[in-house]
Amino acid sequence: MAKSVFSAPHFQDPKKARALIETTRWPNGPVCGHCGETERKYATKKPGRWRCGNPACRKDYTVTTGMVMESSHIKLNVWLQAIHLAASSKKGFSAHQLHRTLGITYKSAWFLHHRIMEAMREGNLDLPPLGGSGQVVEADETYFGPVKDPRKHAARGSYTKGGRTGPSNKRAIISLVERGGKVRSFHIPRADKVTVSRIVADNISHESRLHTDESKLYFGADALFAEHETVNHSRKEYARDDVHVNSAEGYFSIFKRGMRGVYQHCDEKHLHRYLAEFDFRYNRRTALGWDDEQRALAVVEGAVGKRLTYKLPH
Numbered sequence: 001m002a003k004s005v006f007s008a009p010h011f012q013d014p015k016k017a018r019a020l021i022e023t024t025r026w027p028n029g030p031v032c033g034h035c036g037e038t039e040r041k042y043a044t045k046k047p048g049r050w051r052c053g054n055p056a057c058r059k060d061y062t063v064t065t066g067m068v069m070e071s072s073h074i075k076l077n078v079w080l081q082a083i084h085l086a087a088s089s090k091k092g093f094s095a096h097q098l099h100r101t102l103g104i105t106y107k108s109a110w111f112l113h114h115r116i117m118e119a120m121r122e123g124n125l126d127l128p129p130l131g132g133s134g135q136v137v138e139a140d141e142t143y144f145g146p147v148k149d150p151r152k153h154a155a156r157g158s159y160t161k162g163g164r165t166g167p168s169n170k171r172a173i174i175s176l177v178e179r180g181g182k183v184r185s186f187h188i189p190r191a192d193k194v195t196v197s198r199i200v201a202d203n204i205s206h207e208s209r210l211h212t213d214e215s216k217l218y219f220g221a222d223a224l225f226a227e228h229e230t231v232n233h234s235r236k237e238y239a240r241d242d243v244h245v246n247s248a249e250g251y252f253s254i255f256k257r258g259m260r261g262v263y264q265h266c267d268e269k270h271l272h273r274y275l276a277e278f279d280f281r282y283n284r285r286t287a288l289g290w291d292d293e294q295r296a297l298a299v300v301e302g303a304v305g306k307r308l309t310y311k312l313p314h
């Protein structure tokens with residue numbers, strides 16, 4: 001029988017787990033998580049804990065200072081197990097799965113799940129635009145899950161496929177997908193032209209070829225991009241030469257299958273974080289040269305500078 005991946009030392013021993021996080025976050029030695037000091041530091045009696053030698057700081061820190069794991073009661077080797085599950089499952093992972101698989105309480109699993117999703121979220125600022133000269137970027141929208149207050153979402157100027165007014169009782173999602181490359185997804189309060197145009201204009205390189213369906217949401221994009229080509233879904237046209245939105249539809253189908261199979265409840269205010277989790281995995285998929293281990297280390301790297309303060313809802 002094959003050995004369980006969890007027999008690796010960093011999944012079993014909290015000290016080995018800490019060492020792995022240290023080599024990932026601190027390839028050149030300890031860095032103060034409060035002020036960034038690299039030279040002046042003192043070892044304390046507690047393993048893994050340093051005292052900053054910068055006179056303006058003098059604070060104690062460990063490798064998890066300023067990471068999503070900071071001040072967590074869950075042992076670091078269990079964190080790494082959860083991160084591995086998150087990074088290697090194709091269709092997502094849930095707090096219930098973590099609870100059952102790792103033998104931790106549901107409450108602990110819920111915290112782990114949300115913090116790992118946060119670690120998977122790419123910063124919203126300073127992301128380079130998708131696409132580029134000669135590259136195709138597909139933009140498409142979909143609707144998933146009920147909204148809390150449909151009246152807030154019902155508005156003129158919301159359209160679905162075929163140009164009809166959007167379903168005001170569903171959460172709107174827009175995804176931008178580079179053909180053969182990365183995805184970037186957004187949960188939007190409603191799919192109207194102003195919101196969608198801004199997302200498309202801000203996140204796609206204007207030298208790109210933009211492919212969409214014939215939805216009115218993308219009217220006006222012609223002026224912004226090298227080319228804007230559309231397929232007419234309402235006339236049962238799904239591809240014309242290389243013009244299609246199949247990559248975006250493929251992404252939505254992974255997302256929806258994952259959400260249906262794995263996530264029983266997803267509060268609307270957390271939907272962006274679930275999307276970030278699916279984006280993270282899609283952007284590091286096997287076809288782009290990633291393996292489970294590299295993906296897990298990318299989660300550890302993404303855990304820096306992200307702390308969540310919200311509490312379990314029930």
Ligand SMILES: [Zn+2]
Pocket residue numbers: 032033034035036037052053054057058059
């Ligand atoms: Zn410091």
